[in-house]
Amino acid sequence: MLGALGELRLWEIVVLSLRVSLSAVALATIAGLPLGAALAVGRFPGRHAVVVVLNALMGLPPVVVGLAVYLLLSRAGPLGGLGLLFTPGAMVVAQTLLILPIIAALCRQSVEDAWREYDEQLRSLGVHGMRAAATVLWDIRFSLLTAVLAGLGRASAEVGAVMIVGGNIDGVTRVMTTTIALETSKGDLPLALGLGIVLVAIVLAINAAAYLVKEAAQRKYG
C-alpha cells in the first residue's frame, strides 16, 4: 500500500531509528552498568539519596530530557559548539540520558541483592576486589541483560526526546516514532500505520527476548 518509494523511505527510517536507539543503549550500558555496580557496593555519604534520585529518574518524561539536551546543545548552550543539535548525534545523547537511569538502577538492584548474598561466602574463600565483582557480575549476567533490554525498549518507543533535539528533519533525523506523529497529523495514515506495525513488532521482540532470557536463566541457574 506504500509503493516502492514509500517502502524505501520506511526502511531508511527504521534503520535510523535502530541506529540511534542501539547507540544510545550501548553508551548507556557502558556508563550505567559500572555506575549501578558502584552504587550497589560502594559505601559513601549520600549514597541513599543518589539511589532514590536514580530510581526516580527511571520515570523521567522524555520531553523533559529532550528539553534539557536541547538547552545544552543549542547554539547558546554550554555544548553548542559541538553543532550536534538536529543531528542523529543529539538524538543519541538524549536517549542515552533517558535510559541511563533505567539501566543503572536495575543493575544496582541486581548487584546489591547478589552481593548481599555472596559477600561473606566470597570473603570466606579469599575472593576480593575485582575478582569478587567479576564473579557477581558473571552470575547475574542475565539480569543485567534484562536491564539493557528494558533500556532498549524504552529508547525505541519514546518520541518526545528525539522530536525536540532531532527536529524530525526528513531524511536526516526522522525516526519511526516522530514520523508516526507527523504523518498522522498530516493524514498520511498508510506510512504511519506501516511504521507503527514495525515499531510494535520491534518492541514486542525486545520484550519477548527479555522474558525468554529471564526464563532461561531462572531454569538454568535458579
Place this chain on the structure above:
Amino acid sequence: MILPLSLEAVAYGVGQKPIITPLSLELSAGASTILLGANGAGKSVLMRLMHGLLSPTAGRVVWHEPEAARQRRLQAMVFQRPVMLRRSALENVRYVLRAAGEDASDSRALQALDEVGLRHVASQPARALSGGEQQRLALARAWALHPEVLFLDEPSASLDPSATREIEALVQAFDAAGTKIIMATHNLGQARRLGDEVLFLHQGRLVERAPVEAFFTRPASPEAAAFIRGELPWV
C-alpha cells in the same frame, strides 16, 4: 599448619552494644569444638570473628600461621543458609578450587561431589537443589579444599532427620581426615555425637569450656545447667 588459633581478649560490639565481651581462648588441632548457647548468645558472631569475616572491636585473633593468604586458604566455612553460586553443582565446586588456586578439573570437582553423594546432580543448577543437597554441596566445596579448619554454623538447622544424619556423617568424615571442626548447633544430640569439647556462650560471654560429656552431665555454671534443662525438657 595454621592451628593453634588464639583469641586474645577478643571483643565485639556494634555501637554501644556489646555482642561478645572480652574472651581469650586457644583452639588446637584434634578435638572437635562445639559452640552452644541460646539464640542470640553470640555463636555466629564468634565464629565470624574466628574466621575473619568480622574484625574484633578489641583484642586480637591470632593464627599460628602468620601469612594471611595461607590462613585463608586452610579454613573453610559452611553457613547456616548455604550460599549457592548461580551455577551448576559442579561449577560451584570448580569455582572454589579456582579461587584457591588449585587444579579445577572436572574430575577433581567430581571427586568432591562423590564424597557427598551428589555426583548425579553435578550438572544441575545449585540453587534448584533441595536444602539438604545444598548443604551437602557446601560441604563438597569445603571438602575440595582439604581445609585444616572447618567452621560450621548450624549446618543442619532446617533439615529433616535423615538429611541431618547425612550431614553428620560428612562432618565425621572431615574429622577423620584430620580437619579441625568448629561447629555451632542447637541440636544437643548432635553436639554429643560430633563434639569433643563444648564452648558455652551466654549473652556474649564465654561461660564454660568443658569436655562434651562433662558439660552435659556436670555443667559447672548455673547458666549452662539451665540451658541444658531448657533444651532437653524431658531430662
